[in-house]
Every structure is written in structure tokens, then in C-alpha cells.
Amino acid sequence: MEVVVLRLGHRYVRDDRVTTHVFLTARAFGACKVIYSGQRDKKLEETVREVVEMWGDSFEVVYEGDWRQTIENWKVTGGEVIHLTVYGLPVQDVIPEIRESTKNKMVIVGGAKVPGIVYELAEWNVSITSQPHSEISALSIFLHELFNGKELSKTFKDAKIRVKPQTKGKNVLKL
Amino acid sequence: MEVVVLRLGHRYVRDDRVTTHVFLTARAFGACKVIYSGQRDKKLEETVREVVEMWGDSFEVVYEGDWRQTIENWKVTGGEVIHLTVYGLPVQDVIPEIRESTKNKMVIVGGAKVPGIVYELAEWNVSITSQPHSEISALSIFLHELFNGKELSKTFKDAKIRVKPQTKGKNVLKL
Numbered sequence: 001m002e003v004v005v006l007r008l009g010h011r012y013v014r015d016d017r018v019t020t021h022v023f024l025t026a027r028a029f030g031a032c033k034v035i036y037s038g039q040r041d042k043k044l045e046e047t048v049r050e051v052v053e054m055w056g057d058s059f060e061v062v063y064e065g066d067w068r069q070t071i072e073n074w075k076v077t078g079g080e081v082i083h084l085t086v087y088g089l090p091v092q093d094v095i096p097e098i099r100e101s102t103k104n105k106m107v108i109v110g111g112a113k114v115p116g117i118v119y120e121l122a123e124w125n126v127s128i129t130s131q132p133h134s135e136i137s138a139l140s141i142f143l144h145e146l147f148n149g150k151e152l153s154k155t156f157k158d159a160k161i162r163v164k165p166q167t168k169g170k171n172v173l174k175l
Numbered sequence: 176m177e178v179v180v181l182r183l184g185h186r187y188v189r190d191d192r193v194t195t196h197v198f199l200t201a202r203a204f205g206a207c208k209v210i211y212s213g214q215r216d217k218k219l220e221e222t223v224r225e226v227v228e229m230w231g232d233s234f235e236v237v238y239e240g241d242w243r244q245t246i247e248n249w250k251v252t253g254g255e256v257i258h259l260t261v262y263g264l265p266v267q268d269v270i271p272e273i274r275e276s277t278k279n280k281m282v283i284v285g286g287a288k289v290p291g292i293v294y295e296l297a298e299w300n301v302s303i304t305s306q307p308h309s310e311i312s313a314l315s316i317f318l319h320e321l322f323n324g325k326e327l328s329k330t331f332k333d334a335k336i337r338v339k340p341q342t343k344g345k346n347v348l349k350l
Contacts (some may be wrong), residue, residue: 019195026230028306051307086338087345093329097208119343129327131203131230131340133315134196140312141319152304162306163262168294170262 001106003031003146004074005139006152008067008118009111010038021136022109023048023109029143030151031107037067037144038111056159071106071121079104081122085114088125098124107142109135111174176295178206178321179249180314182294183242184286186215186255195310197284198223198236203319206282213240213286231334246281246296255280255338256297259313263300270320273299282317284310295307 004028010019019036026034027048034048034142040063048061071081080103098105108118119125128138143151156162164171180201185194192318194211201209209223216236222252223236239245246256249258255278273280283293294300303313338344 007276013328020280021311024306024308026310028304028308028312054223055306087341087347089340091326092324116344119345125341127338127340129203130327130340131331132226133199133203134311135224135308135312137203137315138194140309140315144319145315149304151269152265154304156306163302165264165302165305166300167264168260168300169291172262173253 001102003143003149004033004035004106005031006067006070006106006108007036007111008033008038008108008114010036010041011111012041015111016041016044020044020047020134024051024141025136025140026143027052027059029140030147030154032058032141033062035062035064037063037065037070039064054160056156068117071108071118074106075121079106080124081106081108082124082126082142083108083118084120084128084135084142085125086109086127086132088127090130091126091145093129094124094126096147097146099146099148105146107139109139113131134152176277177281178281178318179208179210179281179283179306180206181245182209182211182282182286183213183218183283183289185207185211186286187214187216189217191216193311194293195219195237196312199226200225200305200311201318202205202234202316204324207233208237208316210239210245212236212240212245214237215240229335230329243292246283246293249281250296252279252316254281255299256283257299258283258293259303259310259317260285260294260295260300261302261305262300265305266303266317267300269299269301274321274323280321282314284314310340318346
């Protein structure tokens with residue numbers, strides 16, 4: 001099963017750090033690719049590519065301005081669409097059923113205003129608590145639940161550096 | 176068991192949105208209070224208080240510039256300190272032991288540069304994956320693991336609005 005993340009409506013400069021956190025979270029928690037719409041930001045893409053180069057494994061970042069087409073193309077290939085939204089069904093209720101399907105999954109995280117059609121195109125609208133917090137938290141918890149915690153032990157191939165976990169202090173291995 | 180979150184080294188304007196996400200994540204995932212150091216930001220505090228007023232329950236946000244004193248005071252009262260850092264021990268390895276202790280917990284999330292003394296003051300230095308991602312993801316996953324997923328079903332008292340989960344679309348109840 002392949003998981004890609006679609007970030008809607010990125011705003012240049014304003015969303016810089018939040019979108020970066022979304023992308024790095026997608027990578028660290030087992031997605032293989034992020035697609036984003038809104039305003040293109042080559043510096044942001046570069047930042048993510050530098051992380052991948054240094055910390056390993058393959059992970060793609062792609063800009064696609066026409067998000068609706070992106071979603072529809074995904075569905076045509078037989079992939080499922082999951083939209084993370086505070087208005088959706090609680091993750092703890094739906095995750096067993098979502099986990100059962102081996103279809104590739106697109107996980108959508110919104111920007112400022114998510115068009116109503118996104119709720120219709122998604123097979124699942126899923127909430128991570130029904131409280132306001134962060135698309136970054138929502139994405140990490142969703143992927144953590146989807147992969148049943150196994151993503152925490154994922155190894156990243158062809159890394160140039162790796163952290164050796166320590167009780168105190170820092171230990172970074174150069175490979 | 177009471178959980179407070181300490182956010183180190185907030186930078187005015189620059190960290191605005193990321194710190195807001197940290198605070199709202201702390202609230203949504205069951206902490207009762209955030210303390211922050213660095214630069215004071217009254218607008219940020221106001222934003223969080225407005226969310227609490229609208230979405231319910233009690234949740235405090237407090238500025239304390241002398242973070243070292245804050246940590247030492249916490250330890251004097253018998254509370255434990257957990258520092259979330261990419262260099263720490265994997266959460267999946269240490270969470271059973273952390274869960275066993277009923278002591279109140281301070282969870283520290285860093286800013287740009289975390290002074291070495293923080294690693295020493297903490298009883299636990301804990302990593303959420305050993306990959307770069309986001310203090311927001313790290314905090315949400317840590318609290319989710321600490322509360323064993325029960326925080327997802329938390330009810331927030333005295334709320335003025337509440338989301339009624341839906342398969343499609345939005346439903347917000349005014350209470």
C-alpha cells in the first residue's frame with residue numbers, strides 16, 4: 001500500500017513553515033510522496049529535497065496546481081481518498097475499516113478554506129478529535145494509526161546521517 | 176495525572192503559527208496548560224484563550240521567561256519532566272514505563288536551539304521517530320501514546336460550539 005499526501009492551497013511565505021512541517025511529517029510517518037496545490041514554492045521543495053538527500057529513502061515533492069484533477073486522476077487509478085477535517089468521522093471509529101483496504105491512499109490536508117467538493121470526492125472524511133488544532137498533528141496521528149505504530153521504526157535507506165538514540169545528549173552518525 | 180507543556184524559545188511573529196499549533200495541539204490532546212518562554216506574545220495568548228472560550232474546558236496559557244526556573248520548580252513539586260527531541264530514546268520503547276508512573280508530567284518541546292542543560296534536567300529524553308519533522312507532530316504523537324488514544328474521545332465542558340461528526344460536509348452545533 002502506497003500513501004501520498006495532498007496539501008491544498010499552500011500560500012507562499014505565509015504557509016512556509018507549516019507546509020514544511022506537513023511535508024516532513026508525511027515523510028517521517030511513512031508517506032512516499034507529497035503533492036501540493038496553491039502557490040508554487042521552489043525554496044520549500046528544495047528544503048524537503050535536502051532533507052531527503054541527507055536523511056535517506058526516496059520521497060517526492062510535486063506541485064500540481066489543479067488539485068481537483070489530481071484527486072480525480074488518483075481515483076481513476078483505483079486509489080482511495082481520505083480527507084482529514086475536524087468535521088469528519090472520528091479516526092478511532094473508522095480506522096479499522098480504512099486499514100483493512102489495501103488500496104493506495106491519498107491523504108488530503110487542507111489549507112485555509114477547503115472547497116465543499118473535497119468532502120464529496122473523498123471516500124472518507126476523518127477527524128482527529130473534533131477540536132481545532134493543527135493539520136500537522138492530524139496528519140501525524142492519522143498516519144500513525146494507519147500504520148499501527150510500525151512507521152515509528154521505519155528505516156530510511158541510503159541516509160548520509162543517522163541519529164543514534166541516547167538517554168541524554170546527542171549522537172549523530174555519519175554513514 | 177496532570178500534563179503541562181513547556182514550549183521553549185518562542186520568537187515573536189516568526190514562530191506565531193507553529194507555536195499556536197503547539198498550544199492547540201496540547202489542548203486538544205489532553206494537556207491542561209502550556210507555559211512558554213522566549214519572547215512574550217499577547218496576541219498568541221489571546222488567540223488560545225478565544226479558542227478555549229468557544230470550544231470549552233479549562234486550559235491555561237502562561238508566559239514564564241525563566242524556563243530553567245520553571246523546570247526546576249516543577250521538579251521540586253515532584254513532577255516528572257519529559258523532553259521531546261529527535262536525539263532521545265524511541266517513544267515506542269519507553270512509553271510503557273512512562274505510562275506506569277502517575278506523577279504529573281511536564282512535556283518540553285524545543286524552539287530553534289535547545290540548551291544542553293534541558294537534556295540533563297529531563298528524566299526522559301524521548302524521540303518520535305529519529306527523523307526531522309515537527310515539534311507539533313512529536314507532541315501529538317507523544318500525548319496520544321501517553322493517554323493511550325483515550326484523549327481522542329475527550330469531552331470539553333462548557334463549550335459554546337461543538338462539531339457533530341459527519342460522513343460528508345459540516346455540522347457545528349451551537350450549545
